[in-house]
Amino acid sequence: MSWQxxxxxxxxxxxxxxxxxxxxxxxxxxxxxxxxGLIWGLAIAPEDAKQGNSFRIIYIHVPASFLALAGYYxxxxxxxxxxxxxxxxxxxxxxxxxxxxAALTFIALFTGAIWGKPTWGTYWVWDARITSMLxxxxxxxxxxxxxxxxxxxxxxxxxxxILGLVGTVNIPIIYKSVDWWYTLxxxxxxxxxxxxxxxxxxxQPLLVMIIGFYLFYAVALILHTRSEILRRERKTxxxxxxxxxxxxxxxxxxxxxx
Amino acid sequence: xxPLRKQRLQLVILILVATTVVVGLVLYMLRENGxxxxxxxxxxxxxxxxxxxxxxxxxxxxxxLKRADDSLWVQFQITxxxxxxxxxxxxxxxxxxxxxxxxxxxxxxxxxxxxxATEILAKHDENYTPPEVADAMNExxxxxxxxxSGDKKFYMDNTK
Numbered sequence: 001m002s003w004q005x006x007x008x009x010x011x012x013x014x015x016x017x018x019x020x021x022x023x024x025x026x027x028x029x030x031x032x033x034x035x036x037g038l039i040w041g042l043a044i045a046p047e048d049a050k051q052g053n054s055f056r057i058i059y060i061h062v063p064a065s066f067l068a069l070a071g072y073y074x075x076x077x078x079x080x081x082x083x084x085x086x087x088x089x090x091x092x093x094x095x096x097x098x099x100x101x102a103a104l105t106f107i108a109l110f111t112g113a114i115w116g117k118p119t120w121g122t123y124w125v126w127d128a129r130i131t132s133m134l135x136x137x138x139x140x141x142x143x144x145x146x147x148x149x150x151x152x153x154x155x156x157x158x159x160x161x162i163l164g165l166v167g168t169v170n171i172p173i174i175y176k177s178v179d180w181w182y183t184l185x186x187x188x189x190x191x192x193x194x195x196x197x198x199x200x201x202x203x204q205p206l207l208v209m210i211i212g213f214y215l216f217y218a219v220a221l222i223l224h225t226r227s228e229i230l231r232r233e234r235k236t237x238x239x240x241x242x243x244x245x246x247x248x249x250x251x252x253x254x255x256x257x258x
Numbered sequence: 259x260x261p262l263r264k265q266r267l268q269l270v271i272l273i274l275v276a277t278t279v280v281v282g283l284v285l286y287m288l289r290e291n292g293x294x295x296x297x298x299x300x301x302x303x304x305x306x307x308x309x310x311x312x313x314x315x316x317x318x319x320x321x322x323l324k325r326a327d328d329s330l331w332v333q334f335q336i337t338x339x340x341x342x343x344x345x346x347x348x349x350x351x352x353x354x355x356x357x358x359x360x361x362x363x364x365x366x367x368x369x370x371x372x373x374x375a376t377e378i379l380a381k382h383d384e385n386y387t388p389p390e391v392a393d394a395m396n397e398x399x400x401x402x403x404x405x406x407s408g409d410k411k412f413y414m415d416n417t418k
Contacts, residue, residue: 046388046389046390047388047389048386048387048388048389049387049388049389049391049392049393050354050356050359050382050392051354051382051386055386058386080270083266083269083270084263084266084267084270085263118352118353118354119352119353119354119380119382120352120354120379120380120381120382121351121352121353121354121355121377121378121379121380122377122379125294125379126294127294128292128293128294162273165270165273165274165277166273166277168274168277169274169277169278169281173281173285177292180285180289180292181289181292181293181294182293182294182295182296182297182315183293183294184294184295184362184379184381186381186382186383186384187383187384188384189384189385189386197383197384197385197386198385198386198387199386199387199388199391201388202386202388
């Protein structure tokens, strides 16, 4: 079996150039899907019989939590590929995924807290779901911190990848915590095995928001990875050429204006 | 695959398996301690520790909520279907606290087996329904229901 294609995929230069082509389209799709999902969810979807309008925070809370968990697998997989194939690009993806995942985890915890106050009567409890989600935030922050703990980028990447791999065990725990233990947090509304326990009028905008968050995650990860590529590859000739042509274009523009 | 890469792949799999086994064993050991609350059955049967601060969770029994006229004192019963536990509390109840819905009370169980709660939390379920649909379902439920029973109503409005 030939692994040639896989190694070409790992070229930072190839990624930088090809991502530039479809990034505008992806960003446009993200804006359209997120905006329509937000309007649909916040303005058009009916309110909940028990919770009233406060349930609408689900349209941020659930998609952010989804991507906080899925993003961890993306980060850990990128780290594992880096460990096995010594691929530079995959370590850059891992490093870029950590702050995005940390931000999404924070959003999930924060929206959960402001949702918890009117519904449960408290901002925070130490139940299994909420505590395991807090551990996820610390895992993300740990991977981020390790990137800056070493002078050598290679050592830092390896350490981050190993922490990322060890932390994957937390993801199924978060997902199943509401079933394994008695928690204040209710069980999942969206299930893999059966229909969602939500009226279709409320569920459809939620689905749109989840797709929108996946698109947003892709855009954020690509943008972050691109800047990481430029930073780490700044001594290579292709990045220098790229910067020189940009500088030249800017100088030409200024000369034309004056 | 290159033998060196294969070796590194095996190492990655080893890390994953080892951490899963270790964390799995720890969680198995702690399985009861991961619970946020005890059920009324666990408290009545004596499985829950005595005379310590604990949480009890269950469905608020229909018609069990009593309020004092001159203070914020409330009394109600929670059930897990097996046993009922009486809870007393002085304070404001959360908005979503309703008979027929789940609630969590934290406090100490006194000598009369009454939980003297210092905090009451409402626990909502994973179902979301528009009000009109819920009303229609409740009407259908009530039409079908010739005699009242202990069955949980789908939706109860406590704002009226």
